[in-house]
Amino acid sequence: MNQQVTGKPSIDKPWMKYYPPQLIQGLTIPAQTVYEYLMERCPGDDVVAIHYYGRDIRWRELKEQVDLAARSLRAIGFVEGDQIPIFLRAVPEFIYLLLAAEKIGASVLCRDNTLEENIEAVKKSGAKMIIAHDFLSHEELNRYRKEAGIRGAVLLSSIRSAMRTGLPDYCWNYLESLYTDYPAYGPYTMSWEAFMAIGDQFTGKVEAPKDIDRPLFRAYTSGSTGPSKQVIHSAHTMIGNMHQMNFYGASSEFRPTWMVTQLPPSLVAVVVAMLLMPLASDKLLILSPFVAAEDVDLEMMHYRPNCWPLIPMFIETVMRNGRVPDDYDMSHLFSAGAGCEAYNNNQLKRAQKFLEDHQCKARFTTGYGCSEAGSNMSLPLTAHPIKDGNVGIPMPFTTISIFKPGTDEELTYNTMGEICQCGPGTMVGYDDPAATARTIKIHSDGSRWLHTGDIGYMTEDGTIYALTRGEAPRYGGGSLATLPMENLLADAEVEGIDDEFFVIVPDPEHHRCFVPYLFVVLNKGYTVDDIREKVKESLEAYMQPVDIIALPERPFFHFKTNRIGLTRDIEAGKFNK
Template sequence: MTNLVTEVADTVSSTPDSVALSYDGTEQTYETFWERTGQFAAALNDRGIGEDDRIAIYLPNLPQFVTAFYGALRTGSVVVPMNPQYKAREISHLLSDSGSKAVVTLSENAEAVAEVQPETDVETVVSVGAPVESATDFEEFLADEMVPVVKRADDDVAVQPYSSGTTGQPKGVLLSHHNLASNTRSNTALLEPSINHEDNLIGTLPLFHIYGMSAVMNAAVFTGATYYPVAEWDPKVVFDLIESEAITVMYGVPAMFNDMINQPNADEVDLTSLRFVNSGGSSLPMEVLERFEELFEISLFEGYGLTETSPVTHANRPSARRKGSIGQPVENVDAKIVDQDFEEMPRVEEGPIDESEVDLDDVVGELVVAGPNVMQGYSGLPEANERAFTHADGKRWFHTEDLGYWDEDNFVYIVDRENHMIITGGYNVYPREVEELLYEHDAVADAAVVGTNDDRRGETVKAFIVPAPGYEPGVDVTEEAIKQYTLDNLAEYKHPRIVEFRDELPRTTTGKVQKYELRNDS
């Protein structure tokens, strides 16, 4: 029997006076933090909320998120994290589908909760911020007493996040206590030495997303480190925080690192307190990686994971790294590249490969993974669960739907999402390859490549470009210049036949380009 919170209880016992949370000049020791989680748990119990009940947390990165998260788990409840940028229409599905009985929300979002509440099972609404009539203030909600940690089985569900839903309604992902605990332990061990009580972790990744929740928040409180939540991404604020608080560990997404290298004063910032910086969430352009390392003189390690895998499956680390790769599988995770018949694809000797020597189509397959971090399944979706898994070799393999290849040292190289691949005139085009080239152009600050309908070719390649500062579309950089640049560097069928300049690209809160929006606009 286990409970994710048991790991935190052990930390509190060993480091009660250490700082657990630091936000906006206010600190909470582990002892104080633990007391507040117990008071939150007791308040839930007072309202008849307990084991297996769903508790939605609809907050940005604030100390109250951390308190509510571990407080809910203390009662055996299941946390349903929700993007604080969602509107009423979007949270209606999440609350209804999960059957959440309580919601912890920002005061400014309480109206959205009230709007959909009659259609849901929500009985209790707790708000953070200015008082609102439809909710109980967070501090007033806390009980005077604490309750003990409820025992849970390894495979009992702890968190029910929702997939991004790029191809339909978001799916509830059932992650158990063991899923999250095992993956958090694997992540903390990537560093040398492992994350420990002397580390300061900056919370730039949103806590509603499993990446920020597991790889950062859980990693901090499991090890007695200090967690610095950042409520809203701002590279200038992050620069100041890293310097003033001697931040040692940062996890982010490529869009964040791209923002950092494009700040006007980036070459004046001192980030040398950082001993580990990790990029995940989407593919990291090589140009961004190399510019980051050149500017700040620290290594940027790329990793990989999915909501369904708690999330990390692969990572580069100080002891084993290849640029352009997502790394090797983390501890206890198995992975392989397979074809449509679930047969292993041949390995290359060492990646990344030179396409003039190896045809991508001869080595690229789907990445599948197995291990204790892999989800229990999607909530209430038996058909989706059947499609998601293949049982083979005594293991339960999860289909990531990401395409890539592997080398003899078990490093994996992601080429693209399966549903992003463009087939033009019978040829396969992997958008990431074109995007990598575009990032190398001086006039390009951001880029995305999609397929758009073409009567003759089936699909044709279209590039969306955000010009770098100082480059005016049509004057300093033109559509024809971008096309010629790609023609000079790639096979003819891969070059974008359409180029569109944008002020910005549509992105999710976690930094992924919303390619379905770009395709819909084409």
């Protein structure tokens, strides 16, 4: 960290100097519904809005499908204020349903956790129908009926909007793996075609009074760092986030393509930043939800997109699969970066070299955000090197500052504390008022601040450094922060280590203290004994790991490094010698 200076980031807002005046002058968050926001920015009815496996869907069709879906939702009994459970991948029909739900004054409910957790969410919603893909099994349907109290399901074919010849073999293979021998059937099911047909005949009231603050989108946190929580967003908060970044990846010379692979709309960032934002900023949205994570490199080479929302798991796949030819030109990507979780210096170095070796002109960057903030909180608009936890600067209408953890005492620059956010993208709240009150606090200045639980600092020019999740004191002194510890090893360039990450677990012998475990992916021919001494030399005394454990590759859960699963394994003694 730089030499400490005085000042309060929330007042100074030093990051604003990076934004050109012509970009932010007169920029305000529109008081619109999501549908109004998109339609105002629609480039024309005959322009292609979405490409889905060989088929172009024009804006005219999108509008027609939204209107018909709204009538269909009314026809099967959904009304203003209802929650509509939707278990779909990122297919065009999801977008139709989201906008249709807004028209009738309802909210969509998305969850992608275990079957038991999904059933629990539907039961709490009070919904009597769910909407799912036709690979829902009959056993799963019966459990939803028995345990959640639904009366039936609308089932959508995954390729309804596609051209069958538009799916590559690897997508067919993945799609076929989702089906069971006993898919849902019978009188408790309704096909998508039947669902839309009854909407076509519906003549009752469809649209609810406009209310941009009414709940519209309910999704659950991944559960990768703790219990999964339902996050509620409105049209106001969703537009509040996307309006600050819909210039990102823009081009005045041609219309960029924007590809989304595999990531499900049960994630806030996917819906707001990856589906709605490109539609609102005149980009051609390419949807490829049915591709296995291990095949995203093939889909990148197939579509050659200009923008492709990456996460660490995806870029690792592209680099490690070995299927991208040495002479493959990646200059089609003019934005490249990883969101979803922290990216250490070793990962950054490898990713940047891979891009440069393949003629990509984009600088590899890291992002920062969370479901509670509506997706992104920062943009990589900074002159500082993208390393050491640098996640860029706050978005134009988003104030980020550092506070003494759990308080409204704002800290100055270059001082470690809790990263907090105040802005128009902040969620309405959780479905649990008590949990909301613990996370969103009204500070003494009257502002509504989101306390992220992340620990970091801000430099005097507004650059944010996100270092770890929560405070983790070690018995005897020192606070364990995963990213700085990983970066010490990365910068030491320990011979034999290809990838490394820490998992911080509760200390079984000392209450409210923690201990670190180091997991490594080793180069061929190396063992843990070969790296042990150099690891010890590279870390401070309080950072020394309880154990160093070699894995064949970095494990992921819900698209993040599976630290919570490894924590369970450690506590269960799986790695005991």
